[in-house]
Amino acid sequence: MRRMLRSAAAAAAITLTAVSCGSGGTAEPTILQVFAAASLQEPFEELGEQFEAEHEDVAVEFTFAGSSTLVEQIQQGAPADVFASADEKNMDKLAEAGLEAAEPVDFASNTLMIAVPAGNPAGITDLASLTGGVNLVVCAPEVPCGAATTTVQEAAGLELSPVSEEQSVTDVLNKVTSGEADAGLVYVTDVAKAGDAAEGIEFPESQEAVNTYPITTVDGSTNPELGQEFVDLVTGEEGQQVLAEHGFGGA
Amino acid sequence: MRTLPRWILLPAGLGALFVILPLIAMAARVEWSGFWGLLTSESSLAALRLSVQTSLTSAAACAVLGVPMALLLARSDARGMALMRSLVLIPLVLPPVVGGIALLYTVGRQGLLGRHLEVLGIHIAFSTTAVVIAQTFVALPFLVLSLEGALRTAGTRYEEAAASLGARPSRVLTRVTLPLVLPALMSGLVLSFARALGEFGATITFAGSLQGTTRTLPLEIYLQRESDPEAAVALSFVLMLVAIVVIALAHRRRSP
Structure with a gap:
């Protein structure tokens, strides 16, 4: 028991030293x-x-x-x-x-925009051109950008069949800039962020889902x-x- | 136990608590009234089914690729084996997201191999195959490691005896070597299955997420957190139960 106590005291001493080291320094911002x-x-x-x-x-x-x-x-x-x-x-x-x-x-x-890889290899022009045999990536309906996607899709009277419903708009954008997807639905600001790696295509239905x-x-x-x-x-x-x-x- | 100092009990107990307490905390959060409903919803069942299917396939792929690798690493004295071993272990140390990015640039549409496969009409991106590839990539080292260790421990005495009695190499392998390390092979398989079941980072980076095709249980849990945290907790609990069963299996195999 005595040995145990001594070890405990040693441990406590080490802890105390560590704590006192942390509190040094001048006026913190x-x-x-x-x-x-x-x-x-x-x-x-x-x-x-x-x-x-x-x-x-x-x-x-x-x-x-x-x-x-x-x-x-x-x-x-x-x-x-x-x-x-x-x-x-x-x-x-x-x-x-x-x-x-x-x-x-x-x-x-912020509103949605179609993002395509540089050069637009699949020749996307508008929301309707996303329906025919295109590798389309969108956000899952559970996350805000996916809810917006559902809204514009309904406003346009289209049935999109994406190959993937991603967790976040960044995941969608990455699939587009890496060329894995032919097109993705992301926010206008994401296309701006992607620079030369992606091109943006506006579509009128995006006004149905303005994110505040x-x-x-x-x-x-x-x-x-x-x-x-x-x-x-x-x-x-x-x-x-x-x-x-x-x-x-x-x- | 006699030779251990008694104060060891304190940090060991704290360590055990550190691991067990979060599991208890999560179990305490499960809403048991709606548990069954959350579990048997269409999306949960699809994710569960996909996870089991892909993890079994990945474990099988690990066996096909990993057993020969483990044999070579344990028995060959060719130069470069040490380097080879380090390379094989990389997925173990790498964050899975990095593995996903690496796979993307290998078999993705514009990847090293992917662009040639694309010409042949083979599309891997966003398919269940992509999930299996991601899982196998992260799970393979588990099988190779545990099997190689067992092979080294078993030694070559029995193999040499069999060979001296005239058995051909293939016969030695199937009749002597593999039966000798069967327990290690089984626990290696269970571990790689478990690792595949838990795979998240590489899958979400590389394979995408679509119900029934690529959205495995961990991806479903992560997504459900956004809209239905209770469902996420229920599914997490299931995954935890599976983990406990897997560990029990692996340990039973290991001890003689």
Whole structure:
């Protein structure tokens, strides 16, 4: 027993040393935690740098993921100050959980577009040309981009038969840019992100499924004022300009 | 046990808890009232069926490709065998997503082999074949490793005796070598089946996701999380039960 006690004391000593090592250092910057939908990564990182330049001793930390994953993480206690969702459904989930600190504000919109590999090898022209023997990849109906796909498909009165229903819009885009798929349905902003690897084809039915992005501060945030300032930056003139540069539409 | 210091119990207990507690936590979250309904929904059944089919096929493919590989690695003293062994083990260490990307550039439509297959009218992308390829890729090292180890432990005495009595190499292989390592072969098969059953990253990167064709159980679970977390938990629980059965099988085979 004595030997056991001595070992336990040694273990405790090691733990204490480790803890005291971690707490050193000078004044830490205030960290603003922004949880944002994956599609917002490029414009938000730009805005984050701008925000840091305007606020001394503030570091903006982003978590980019699918909106539903983010809501789940916030519900489980992830320390988010600001939440920007890719759809209203997931923002509603946050409200149901009583975690919204302010009324959400719509700040951007996004519509679907047909993406084809560079050179458009299958000769796609519009939504109707996706039906005949084309390797078409879309999002699964369970995720927001897939729900939008179902809507435009119904609006056009078409029955699409995709070879794959992917988990996320990024997965769809990858199948297109790698040439595995002849065409995919993604957001306008994704085509912009893909650069030369993909071409976009607009279609009129896309207006039936306009995706609106809401943003809000999260209840229980340790930096509510800073969070609100970030929301103001996004919804303000500068934010709107950066978003437009990345292909987003106005709210 | 006598020779072990008693304080070992504490970290060992913590370790066991670390593994078991998440499983208990998940089991506690299962909504038993709707469990059967969630499990027998069309999409769940399709995923379950596809997973079992593809994993069995992959395990068979692992046997066909892996047994000869293990034999060569264990018995050949040709130069380069050590390098060969390291290469074969790569899928074990590689994140499956990376495996998926590598496969995409091999048998994808514009891949190294894929573009020639495409000319012959063989399309692998987005087919069940793609799922089996992805699963076999990640599962093969499990079979090769466990079989090679067993072959080395078994040694060559019996094989040499059989050969000295006039048995031809093929006869030695089928009558002496393979029966000797049969338990290891079985547990290797079970392990590769289990690895194939759990395969996610390579499949979603390389094969796509379509109900009944490429959407295996792990992909279905990941998708259900988006819309129906309860169904995801129910399916996870099933996969956990399968894992327990598989481990029980593999261990029973191993101990004499």
